[in-house]
Amino acid sequence: MSASLPAPAVTGLPLSALAPMQDVTDLAFMGVIAHYGAPDYFFTEFFRVHAQSRPEKHILRSIDENATGRPVFAQLIGEDLIHLTRTVTELLKHNVAGIDLNLGCPAPKVYKKNVGGGLLRDPARVGEILATLRAAVPGLFTVKMRIGFEDTRHFDVLLDLVNAHRVDLLSVHGRTVKEMYRSEVHYDFIARAVARVRCPVLANGNLTSSAVAARVRAETGAAGVMIGRHAIRNPWIFRQCREQFAGHPLFRPTLADVRGYIEHLYRATLTPGIPELAHVNKLKKYLNFVGQGVDAQGAFLHDMRRTDSAAGLFAVCDRHLLTEPAKAFALEPYPGVIARPNCETPGAADGCSLESVTA
Numbered sequence: 334m335s336a337s338l339p340a341p342a343v344t345g346l347p348l349s350a351l352a353p354m355q356d357v358t359d360l361a362f363m364g365v366i367a368h369y370g371a372p373d374y375f376f377t378e379f380f381r382v383h384a385q386s387r388p389e390k391h392i393l394r395s396i397d398e399n400a401t402g403r404p405v406f407a408q409l410i411g412e413d414l415i416h417l418t419r420t421v422t423e424l425l426k427h428n429v430a431g432i433d434l435n436l437g438c439p440a441p442k443v444y445k446k447n448v449g450g451g452l453l454r455d456p457a458r459v460g461e462i463l464a465t466l467r468a469a470v471p472g473l474f475t476v477k478m479r480i481g482f483e484d485t486r487h488f489d490v491l492l493d494l495v496n497a498h499r500v501d502l503l504s505v506h507g508r509t510v511k512e513m514y515r516s517e518v519h520y521d522f523i524a525r526a527v528a529r530v531r532c533p534v535l536a537n538g539n540l541t542s543s544a545v546a547a548r549v550r551a552e553t554g555a556a557g558v559m560i561g562r563h564a565i566r567n568p569w570i571f572r573q574c575r576e577q578f579a580g581h582p583l584f585r586p587t588l589a590d591v592r593g594y595i596e597h598l599y600r601a602t603l604t605p606g607i608p609e610l611a612h613v614n615k616l617k618k619y620l621n622f623v624g625q626g627v628d629a630q631g632a633f634l635h636d637m638r639r640t641d642s643a644a645g646l647f648a649v650c651d652r653h654l655l656t657e658p659a660k661a662f663a664l665e666p667y668p669g670v671i672a673r674p675n676c677e678t679p680g681a682a683d684g685c686s687l688e689s690v691t692a
């Protein structure tokens with residue numbers, strides 16, 4: 334018998350989780366999100382597992398120093414059974430809520446090694462990995478998957494493996510690997526997963542606001558929602574989800590609140606010794622998402638991208654966010670304001686980093 338899932342922050346409401354995001358969901362970002370309204374569960378970005386791997390120290394920090402008050406699942410990506418088992422043993426010495434397997438990463442350099450989303454082509458191998466991990470994890474063992482590699486031909490077989498190996502929680506990003514991040518999301522496949530598996534399912538993919546999250550949750554019958562990029566844009570989204578699920582009025586951030594969030598993010602993600610320009614450039618990657626809710630023309634994004642110092646960046650923030658500080662920050666991204674217009678140029682698209690992923 335495996336353990337039961339950690340209780341949600343508010344009993345009786347659907348679950349919420351921050352989606353794992355490489356180079357984003359680190360200790361600092363989880364802390365920032367928790368400040369504005371923590372999800373029920375966090376997931377680390379993936380620990381790479383191979384013959385030479387050791388759990389990455391910076392990812393371990395998001396477990397060991399987690400002060401959010403909410404549990405963190407440790408995510409693995411890999412396919413080597415011996416080294417997956419070894420890594421689980423190492424990670425179980427830390428305060429993890431459970432072990433999560435990545436069956437979705439669409440980066441070609443990842444899937445070409447038959448890990449992440451690449452494994453969805455090979456259900457037999459997935460079965461071996463699930464059996465190995467289930468045997469290695471006495472507590473919660475969870476899976477995050479896309480609905481297929483280039484099509485959904487193996488979807489039902491994969492769901493049956495989830496049942497056969499007694500997975501405790503399944504997160505489904507309703508796209509194939511080949512659909513990357515910008516196609517429509519096939520929520521009907523998430524509903525199919527809910528109907529077929531015995532464990533709770535988290536619905537994931539383009540849940541742009543609490544209203545969309547509540548609608549998709551109800552339509553699919555999922556136990557909860559997992560949100561990634563739209564939590565970068567709107568860190569209040571998990572608070573709003575709880576308000577929405579409970580039928581309460583939503584907290585509506587103003588542009589001045591967003592200015593506060595940006596400053597908080599800037600300070601929280603500062604790494605000692607990193608030059609100012611490097612940090613400004615790092616912040617811009619988050620602001621690509623934030624800018625989708627500032628103005629319909631993308632003027633904030635346009636100006637923000639052209640800054641090259643902290644003073645310049647915050648002057649742009651002041652001009653766009655404090656001229657009308659009480660103006661509402663959009664709950665949905667403005668249509669046509671793309672987080673990263675040049676991301677799909679060849680070479681940039683490695684598929685699992687803020688540089689390459691748009692919304």
Ligand SMILES: Cc1cc2nc3c(=O)[nH]c(=O)nc-3n(C[C@H](O)[C@H](O)[C@H](O)COP(=O)(O)O)c2cc1C
Pocket residue numbers: 352353354355356357377378379408435436437438477506537538539540559560561562563685686687690
């Ligand atoms: C920058 C970035 C990094 C990601 N890294 C991971 C990862 O480490 N593990 C994983 O399972 N999914 C990863 N994903 C996928 C997200 O967890 C999520 O499934 C996807 O973004 C769709 O959800 P969203 O529309 O709410 O962002 C990443 C996504 C982004 C945007």
